Amino acid sequence: MAKGRIIKALSGFYYVESNGEVYQCKGRGVFRKKNITPLVGDMVTFDVSGEKEGYILEIHERENELVRPPIANIDQAIIVTSAVEPAFNTTLLDRFLVLVESKLIQPVIFFTKMDIAEQDKDRFESYQQDYQKIGYDVELLSVKHTDHLSMLKRYLKDKITVIAGQSGVGKTTLLNAIDPTLALKTGEISASLGRGRHTTRHVELLPMFGGLVADTPGFSSLEFQDLTVSELADCFPEIKQRTANCKFRGCTHIKEPKCAIKQAVENGEIADYRYEHYVRFYEEIKLRKPRY
DSSP states (O other): OOOEEEEEEEETTTEEETTTTTEEEEEHHHHHHOOOOOOOOOOEEEEEEEOOOEEEEEEOSSSETTTTEEEEOOEEEEEEEEETTTTTHHHHHHHHHHHHHHHEEEEEEEEEEETGGGGGGHHHHHHHHHHHHHHHHEEETTTOOOHHHHHHHHTTOOOOOEEEEESSSSSSHHHHHOOOOHHHHHHHHHHHHSSOGGGOOOOEEEETTTTTEEEOOSSSSSSSSTTTHHHGGGHHHHTTGGGGSSOOOOOOSHHHHHHHHHHHHHHTSSSSHHHHHHHHHHHHHHTTOOOO
């Protein structure tokens, strides 16, 4: 038996990397009976049954997992948001951040297309400071500046990274600029499926600069389906770290008196728009219809 990581799932096969070799594996029938699906990113124990072939025997405990895209054991999510085209939206960025935080994944924020938004640089530097104060790494980028790209490579080393962001913000352009061979890899995969280069629906981990980057279709849902109102505050780090200072245990930070969070907003310690998004998301989750 051997141990390794699933780096690609395609057409019922799981491609497991172990000690520099890749094995094409099938999952055991017991997984189907228990309604367990191996995911890209899973650490597994497998039995080698032939030349670079095998059967997955055990899926090790996951650190975290996403459903859409289906991937496990992610270290960080680089959230790519553009300054323009499409226009920057703090609500959308915070929605991504909450979803990532809820899965215990470390977020990193990239503002792209800064070369086009040069006249708005001060505004984005202000946003950068707001999110850095929370504790996030934030970069203002232009793919035209090669020094920006070389700096980005340090984020990928020794990490499993997933890229998130709405369509058109420049995720593919950014990755291809960092590693020009990525477009070739993606094109080869898509051609084997008979699909266009940008419509690949499978998930794969690609080696990049000492780490692995998930080549995925992206987040297909931005709804808080699995998040409860009691969990939401923990997905806002600046709220989580102050919750113990509220007068009432179980404070929702909305209507209660002597709330440390509302006081921090008044004092300018928490950005107004971040608190407004917390309240908006709270109401959204509260009004969510239960799933049966």
